[in-house]
Amino acid sequence: MSKVARIPGYQSKNPKQNRGIIGDREIRFKCSLQNVILDVLRGRPGWTEVPGQNSQVPAAQQGTRPSNQQTSGQTQTGNQSRPSNTGSSQSSNIIVPSRFSDGDWDFYWCDREWLHQNYDTMFLHEHQKILHFRNHYELTRKNLMVKNLKRLRKQTEREQGKTEAQSFDFYPTTYELPSEYHIFVEEFKKNLGIIWIMKPAAKSQGKGIFLFRRLKDITDWKKGEYQPLSDQTRDVPETYVVQRYIENPLLIGGRKFDVRVYVLVCSYNPLKVWLYRGGFARFSNTRFSLDSIEDTYVHLTNVAVQKNAPDYDPEKGCKWSTQQLRKYLAAKHGVDKVQKMFKAIDNIIIKSLQSVQKIIINDKHCFEMYGYDVLLDSELKPWLIEINASPSLTASGKEDYDLKFGLLSDLLNVLDLENRLTGKEKRIGGWDLLWDDGPIVADDNMDCTPANGSAVSTPNSYLGCFNDRKKQLREIYLTAQSVKKS
Numbered sequence: 001m002s003k004v005a006r007i008p009g010y011q012s013k014n015p016k017q018n019r020g021i022i023g024d025r026e027i028r029f030k031c032s033l034q035n036v037i038l039d040v041l042r043g044r045p046g047w048t049e050v051p052g053q054n055s056q057v058p059a060a061q062q063g064t065r066p067s068n069q070q071t072s073g074q075t076q077t078g079n080q081s082r083p084s085n086t087g088s089s090q091s092s093n094i095i096v097p098s099r100f101s102d103g104d105w106d107f108y109w110c111d112r113e114w115l116h117q118n119y120d121t122m123f124l125h126e127h128q129k130i131l132h133f134r135n136h137y138e139l140t141r142k143n144l145m146v147k148n149l150k151r152l153r154k155q156t157e158r159e160q161g162k163t164e165a166q167s168f169d170f171y172p173t174t175y176e177l178p179s180e181y182h183i184f185v186e187e188f189k190k191n192l193g194i195i196w197i198m199k200p201a202a203k204s205q206g207k208g209i210f211l212f213r214r215l216k217d218i219t220d221w222k223k224g225e226y227q228p229l230s231d232q233t234r235d236v237p238e239t240y241v242v243q244r245y246i247e248n249p250l251l252i253g254g255r256k257f258d259v260r261v262y263v264l265v266c267s268y269n270p271l272k273v274w275l276y277r278g279g280f281a282r283f284s285n286t287r288f289s290l291d292s293i294e295d296t297y298v299h300l301t302n303v304a305v306q307k308n309a310p311d312y313d314p315e316k317g318c319k320w321s322t323q324q325l326r327k328y329l330a331a332k333h334g335v336d337k338v339q340k341m342f343k344a345i346d347n348i349i350i351k352s353l354q355s356v357q358k359i360i361i362n363d364k365h366c367f368e369m370y371g372y373d374v375l376l377d378s379e380l381k382p383w384l385i386e387i388n389a390s391p392s393l394t395a396s397g398k399e400d401y402d403l404k405f406g407l408l409s410d411l412l413n414v415l416d417l418e419n420r421l422t423g424k425e426k427r428i429g430g431w432d433l434l435w436d437d438g439p440i441v442a443d444d445n446m447d448c449t450p451a452n453g454s455a456v457s458t459p460n461s462y463l464g465c466f467n468d469r470k471k472q473l474r475e476i477y478l479t480a481q482s483v484k485k486s
Helices: 036-042 112-121 141-158 163-166 182-190 217-226 321-331 334-356 398-415 471-486
Strands: 025-031 047-049 107-109 129-131 172-176 197-199 210-212 241-246 255-268 271-283 320-321 368-376 381-388 430-437
Touching: 025 036, 036 047, 036 107, 036 398, 036 471, 129 471, 141 163, 141 172, 141 241, 141 334, 141 381, 163 334, 172 182, 182 217, 210 217, 210 255, 241 398, 255 321, 271 321, 271 334, 271 398, 320 398, 321 334, 334 368, 334 381, 334 430, 398 430
Parallel strands: 025 047, 025 107, 107 129, 129 368
Antiparallel strands: 172 241, 197 210, 197 241, 255 271, 255 368, 271 320, 271 430, 368 381
């Protein structure tokens, strides 16, 4: 029998070797979603699904793996709202009878709505893990993200000087509306002719976004062309952010794109951050031009927007892997410049998390997987566009499925409920430890180079690098097994 079992979790074929902090029994999980994460959880050896009132497991458990054809719809969105009273509609209403009660679970991949409704009244046992920190929206709601970044920038300038504060220069000039409307108007009049972009603070998938050059467009909006979030809040106008539009995005094939980066936070106090090697670039369907600012197919790269374009073809190359992107950029702009760009993305991740480190309610039972959306300009400067607390886990095709399956399998390996690792690993599958109460320095013998074959610099960051996750998992599990025996 092999010393290390099969992918994805490298569980032992001997069930007794799959036990860990949970004790000598299976690990019980619940899942609110019907997409790739459910496949990962159901396929993990030693893990058992717990049906219940909130998980709503369908009686006929059909797999969600797509064929090579595109799957329709987005099961999990990046909608960044404050706690609401709306429940999830992701699952079937047919419930499987179970020997477990609703609270008998060890791991729960819940949706945000369930967390907001239940977190304050539930008691979590020592062994339980749950997705999302209580007030994750402090980072993932657009207006709060900028507010927290501005506050930390001011604090940094006051304590460390203007030079250090410039490390926060990675988000566009932003104002919250309607509260900062008059301040925005003053800024608008100082920079006549530039393009601005309006975004609802609590919506996703490109909903409600528009570009404008004239103040008249915003005054029409101010007069009432915006709507309250719901009937219950009809006297409270919906919050928007208005940002200076990045007019010089980096183009590939004449098209605009942004980059989705996956980040795992296991703790805010101390701050512990993992960065996934894989990700993707999302391209617009139409060639870029500033002459048609009303055309969302030109300016918004969201899949939810692009798939509605008249000539949209998912097989036409609307996504690149980050490895493809890194290889292309290194060939065109040089290794050093591209490496500097990726270091700047690391800075965005750490600074943004530090901006909410003292605000997020830290809980050892919680973890968060963020989807960072980053835009590159023509000078290869990365700009933070938004951060998603619930990045889509619905696959658009086979490559997307494989990426997300590996991403989520390795996330469970990092959390290590089976207690099979030493806790000192700097890399687990495709996840690299970027920060652990301070920056992590790469080992000299790290077996990874950028896609162009050049050496990686010292930070333990490998976004867009070769991801030999299966080989690496075998090695670390064998090493951990030896360490624990000694």
